Amino acid sequence: DTPTPTDTPTPTDTPTDTPTPTPTFTPTPVELPAAFVLDGLALAGVTVDNGALNGQIDQKQIDLSGKDNWMEWSNFTGNYADFVAGVTIAWGPGAAEDACGFVFRENDDDNFYSVRINRNGSLWFAAKIGGEWNDNINGDGAPIRTAPDDTNVLIVVGSGDTFMVYVNGEYAGRFVDETFDEGDLAVVAATYDESDTTNCTFTDGWAWRLDAPPPPAGGVPDFVLENLSLADVSLQDGYLAARLDRRISDLTDEDNLLRWHYVPGEYGDFVAGTTIAWGPGATEDYCGFVFRLQDSETFYAVQINQQESLWFSRKLDGDWQDAEYADDVVLATGPGERNELMVIASGETFDVYVNGQYADTFEADDLDSGQLAVMAGTYDESDVTNCTFTRTWVWALGETPPAGVLIPLERGDTVEGTIADPVFAARYWFEAQAGDVVGIRMNRLSGDLDPYLIILGPDGGRAAENDDDPEGLNRDSYLRDFIVPVSGRYIIVATRFMEADGTTEGDFSLTLESGAPPLTLSSLRIGEAVQGTIADGTSAVRYTFEGQAGDVVTIRMQAQSGDLDPLLILLGPNGAEVIRNDDAPIPTGYDAAIERFRLPATGTYTIVATRFQEAIGLSEGDFSLTLEQGAGG
Structure with a gap:
């Protein structure tokens, strides 16, 4: 007989009783996002300047023992349209089919979306609309850890009508539904028919309200x-x-x-x-x-x-x-x-x-x-x-990527694009190792475009940016000799001056260049002093040190010969600049010092010892550099 193709999904059974939301949790304000929040934002391709942390759940257990075919949730503070949310889930001792996850864009008990995972290794998206469940849409459950003592990190990115899901750092699904624009956000537990001792324990829960849609994340797996x-x-x-x-x-x-x-x-x-x-x-x-x-x-x-x-x-x-x-x-x-x-x-x-x-x-x-x-x-x-x-x-093959798709680049590649409303940026990515040196050039080809370049580090934070090439005669953008601070995947944002609020438009070319040979970064210990030289061909020397959040350090760079005008830059563990100094606050000629600086995060910091105007500067000479605890000597 002639086979007959079909494509009819078989929906997974879904709890039918009306859930009873638990009381709203009020978060404790924090100055800086925790590392697990930064990791989640980086996975979603979201920078810390896009929105804000709006809600947290430090620890919450939802116990559904003896409650068959039931859902219960605990809300984050606030109402969410576009968002990134993450949580660590520990399984309870209940049936493997029982589930834990998120409810979002919830308007009432009969209208919401949910993404859930279970110990059968299943992940699915479900929409309840007007009290009726739509057919479930399965995601990729392969990254789910299913042993009873395992934990899983679940992240959902909601942008417009599209929802991206990640499990344990791996892409697990993309779902589309345009029914609900906004609503409440919560962690959820759900049971089926065998719920004798079912519970879900949620820790490190967070909700980030987005101001703008995130870029496509992750590049090519x-x-x-x-x-x-x-x-x-x-x-x-x-x-x-x-x-x-x-x-x-x-x-x-x-x-x-x-x-x-x-x-x-x-x-x-x-x-x-x-x-x-x-x-x-x-x-x-x-x-x-x-x-x-x-x-x-x-x-x-x-x-x-x-x-x-x-x-x-x-x-x-x-x-x-x-x-x-x-x-x-x-x-x-x-x-x-x-x-x-x-x-x-x-x-x-x-x-x-x-x-x-x-x-x-x-x-x-x-x-x-x-x-x-x-x-x-x-x-x-x-x-x-x-x-x-x-x-x-x-x-x-042979197709031009649509606007918004993250495009891979290799050293020496040149690509062309267009900035015109509503598309104000194009995004590209490249892999690099710590110490690699690259250059990125963005030239206007037509219109009145005023190019602007941004590099996002592996954690999603801004690692470098440039408006006008300091050596150029026009408004083209050129990031010269960018020294990669940490190994990973970097995103180039080719945009215009003032980005979304800008008005210039036109075609552009973008080139990813190989810079000087990769640098070997020297490590420093607290209390150590080193010597170095700044000259044409070596406009900067870099050192790394390990720091703990809350440590107070002082860094001093003093000219020892020539006409050197020292400049100090400190890069955080994510590769982004956290502070710089040209001339020390206490008059010592043109020497530079970063005094009594409190480190914002734990990790590897990079000291950039350079000169005024950096790569295009003219001063040269030997220098000494010291790293000291607290106020220094």
């Missing part, structure tokens, strides 16, 4: 980068167009049937990958991709099964064409075993890789483009057949 390298695809050739979260195609007792889950968008040339876990079904049943899909009667497919077969098939106007099989494919087989499948579609040619190894190339010229989906299929023995797909992604 490492596993996608590895596959693109395997496929010999440049990061400049297209963009990451879609990711699909955990999907289970269950065809139990469904003989001779295909079922698929669509990836958003239409694709001609692409690279697509997924990780497939076998269910306990017949070894002849199969999992894979359908692509360039027009409808249920016309498409291409690549599939694998537990008989270690890989084949390419075409269905055209309802008729199956002869299948083409690959030779000598090695697959992991058995229930629960996983295989990585990647397809590269370029024109009439389709290259297939399995578990990082080239498998075969197929050709067909019937279809140019269409939809793409992960697919499961059965033959005659499908008693308990299913395929589980995780880490599904699609790279659109």
Whole structure:
């Protein structure tokens, strides 16, 4: 019989009784966000100047022992539209299907969204609208830790109608719903039918109210980068167009049937990958991709099964064409075993890789483009057949990224873009190691654009920015010899003077340059003195030291020869500047000193010993530098 594709989700049972919210928690104000808040903001791509910490829950246990099919929540202070919220969740001893998470944009007991996780390793988004539950939408539960004593960090980013979810620092889902614009925000516990001793314990809960939408976060995941390298695809050739979260195609007792889950968008040339876990079904049943899909009667497919077969098939106007099989494919087989499948579609040619190894190339010229989906299929023995797909992604080859997509750059790359309302910024990212030196140049190509450059560090804070090139003759922006303070992923924000409030518009070019060879940073101990030299070619010398939040330090830089005009800059653990001094408060010529400075956070600090006007300065000479506890000597 001809298989019939379907895409009907099976909703997870959802508690039905009306929840009773618990009293609102009032947070204790803090001067600086805690490290776990900064980590969550960085994961979301949010800088600390975008909004403010609005609510906290230090510790809260919601005990639902003996309450079957029930939800109960505890609110953060305030009402939230766009937000970032995070919490650490410890499981109680209840049933594995019982859940903990967030309720947000809650208007009343019958109208809200929720994201929950459980010890079955499930994550899902649910909307209750007018007292009725919509079908649940599953996310990727792979990062969830499910042992009874485990804890999990859950983060939700709400921006407009889109909600991004992260578990333990990993992307776990993207959900879209436009029903509710704002509402209350809370941590929530929920039960099903077996709730004898169910509870959820929440610690380090926080809610950050956003003033502006966050940029797309995270760039391209490492596993996608590895596959693109395997496929010999440049990061400049297209963009990451879609990711699909955990999907289970269950065809139990469904003989001779295909079922698929669509990836958003239409694709001609692409690279697509997924990780497939076998269910306990017949070894002849199969999992894979359908692509360039027009409808249920016309498409291409690549599939694998537990008989270690890989084949390419075409269905055209309802008729199956002869299948083409690959030779000598090695697959992991058995229930629960996983295989990585990647397809590269370029024109009439389709290259297939399995578990990082080239498998075969197929050709067909019937279809140019269409939809793409992960697919499961059965033959005659499908008693308990299913395929589980995780880490599904699609790279659109040869396509220009839409506005707002984070674009990867490598040293030497030059890209072009446009700043024009309502788009006032373009964002790019690059990887760097501590001590690397890079330059970033943004030049106006048309219009009256006044370029402005910002570098965001791995924690989301501003590490450097520049309006006008100090050596230039126009308003172009140039960050010269930026010395990377900590290893990680950096985001370049190419924008205009006054950013969202600016009025200039036009096209621009942006170049990421390699600077001088990477620097070796010298470490200092409290009470230590060092000597150094500032001259053309060495406009700055950097030192690091370890500090604790609340420590008071004094740093002094004194000229020893030449006409050196010392300048001191202190960078915090996130790489952002925290304080600088040109001339010491007590007259000592042009010497510099940072006196009795209280460190705001625990971590590795960087002292930049440089000269007035830094890279474009003219003074030179030897210097001495001291780091002392408290007021110093």
